[in-house]
Amino acid sequence: MRGSEVRELLKLLDQPDIISFAGGIPDPELFPRAAIARAFARVLGDPARAKAALQYAPSEGYLPLRQWLAGEMRARGVTGCSADNILVTNGSQQGLDFVGKLFIQAQDTILVPYPTFLGALQAFNAYEPEYDLLPGPDNNRTAASYLEPSRRRPKFGYCMPEFQNPTGTSLDLAERERLLDTADALNLPLIEDNAYEALRYEGRRVPSLLALAAERAGGIDLCKVIYCGTFSKSIVPGLRVGWIVAPRPVVEKLVLIKQASDLHTSGLNQIVMHEVASTILAAQTEAIRPIYQARRDAMLQALQAHMPAGVSWTRPEGGMFVWVDLPAAIDGAELLRRSIAEARVAFVSGSGFFPDRSGRHHIRLSFSLSPPARIEEGIRRLGRLLTEMVPARA
């Protein structure tokens, strides 16, 4: 989806009769506004802290935040992670941009799942790569298939192993291990985008690719996984604070990229995010999870109740998205046009999530922004439209 399409869609969402399953954005009703306001007041009310917070700051990020993040990563199984493995970024999107800037020369091949996160494609496209398919549970690509003499060695693989945007699906432990086997065989860096990590509603946590790779390699600084995290889904997006975790030599290069790109992420926002996250992150994620889970449940139940035969969908254990496979006769973009005009329901059609803009028979539904009753109503309307369309095309 291009920027202009995004803006068109955003305009639509201002129309109150539209039920939107389009944006993959958190519900602002759930933002910890009071805690954030208190943290800003505390920092800005202390002259010495305020002067430091409002001045230029180190490119690698605010040290106490980096130390706290390193502790969080260790608690999630990334043994040996220290502040030196952390770069603070403007959300995880900037992490993806920096990875593109570090690794991609025009015409290099990089590997992604098909479909994959639209924002990652946008970030990487700036550096003009070619795309190929990342090995995964839906395909039978092996290391050997990337080593044919006619092909250029891929520069990195990118994926979102938990609650992927757009499919909502996750890689299980065996699938992660197989991906790491292939990466090891190819000496291939892997970019792990874990933007939705905080939003698990069921199932057991699986170690991150970074945790598994650090263990295999005998230390984080010896592995080849670069992890991108963010507070955008757990706390708020508007402070633009995310982070990269990587082997130290990679972080050192990324710090230079950060310096050249925008010097540093707002020091004030980093200090506030450190205060807020280190105080309330656990309680905040506990508070928002059941609310998003109820919305996921409402969407899955409504799909079951209202979708005609020939339509199938994923059953995500977390995140914000359900991915719908349409009958072959139905094009996602056309469905979107009719859905807005006739059913007053918005979503994102699938082809933008494919580097080759294939995948025309898919749509992405986000359940993050609407209460269950509205989700039920929107899916009911969409189901009615699809029921009309399916026999007409059969």
Add this chain to the structure above:
Amino acid sequence: MRGSEVRELLKLLDQPDIISFAGGIPDPELFPRAAIARAFARVLGDPARAKAALQYAPSEGYLPLRQWLAGEMRARGVTGCSADNILVTNGSQQGLDFVGKLFIQAQDTILVPYPTFLGALQAFNAYEPEYDLLPGPDNNRTAASYLEPSRRRPKFGYCMPEFQNPTGTSLDLAERERLLDTADALNLPLIEDNAYEALRYEGRRVPSLLALAAERAGGIDLCKVIYCGTFSKSIVPGLRVGWIVAPRPVVEKLVLIKQASDLHTSGLNQIVMHEVASTILAAQTEAIRPIYQARRDAMLQALQAHMPAGVSWTRPEGGMFVWVDLPAAIDGAELLRRSIAEARVAFVSGSGFFPDRSGRHHIRLSFSLSPPARIEEGIRRLGRLLTEMVPARA
């Protein structure tokens, strides 16, 4: 200067007996802390505003801020400037990065003054350009000299026409017109970096290259100048709010680059900066100018009093820097080493400001951070060291 050198220098500055003329950064004692704290409290205290400020936001920036900036630009002579000509960036550094991303393919030629702003070289270097000299008052380059068949047409010219970092010098009106003549003859985009604009201590304001080019072309959307501005020197750097002003078709491309790079600049910080700047920018710049002017005056007087024969320096009408030409026998980097060890005075040696790392017989002195008495003391010490060194090398 590389990132590692910058960090070494920053470490030194923590040593209280060092007098630093190194960093080109504003004095945090002059930050309008109370006004900023009030603005954050107001926005975050209003639930509806807070929710919007903490949510994802449009890539082009906060509309009221863009509208206000357009008005400011019109007031500075950029006729017809509207919000559609403005993109909000994370400081002007991000504007430079985006210009590099938009225009430069590896091995393209771009034109800069020698010396030029280090941060611009760092931003552009990521895209692997070749450098050539921008036409200017210190050289006799003409349009024809760039049109030899063996040369590639330059992609853009970059300069800081007011109080240049590192020299402190400005282009007068005739020099700006000549630069625009050459650019017109080459159909060459010009990047105008006006980071220090607010800090004029004497002399008359000269119209910006953008204002002059828009008038020549019959409208901002028809000209080829891209202007980068920032609140970092006038208000504070720590909110990371700057802006680009450009013809609308260029802004549309830059908005897509912004979206792919980090989605948007913190909405909260933009809203706060709009409240603060639209309320106090004029008063704030009135308040800080005489303070920086007194420091410039102290530095120029001290140089006059303490420098040995054979040393010369610029006399800036504004900004934060004085550029010193050393006798040919003295290397700026060696002087820096000895100055830190023997005189306990820090500054930046000149070669980092040259794309070819020439200019070894220059140093940059910043007067922005120290009160006049400390400036006098630092220059006295530096003058004594230089006086020792000059005859020894003569």
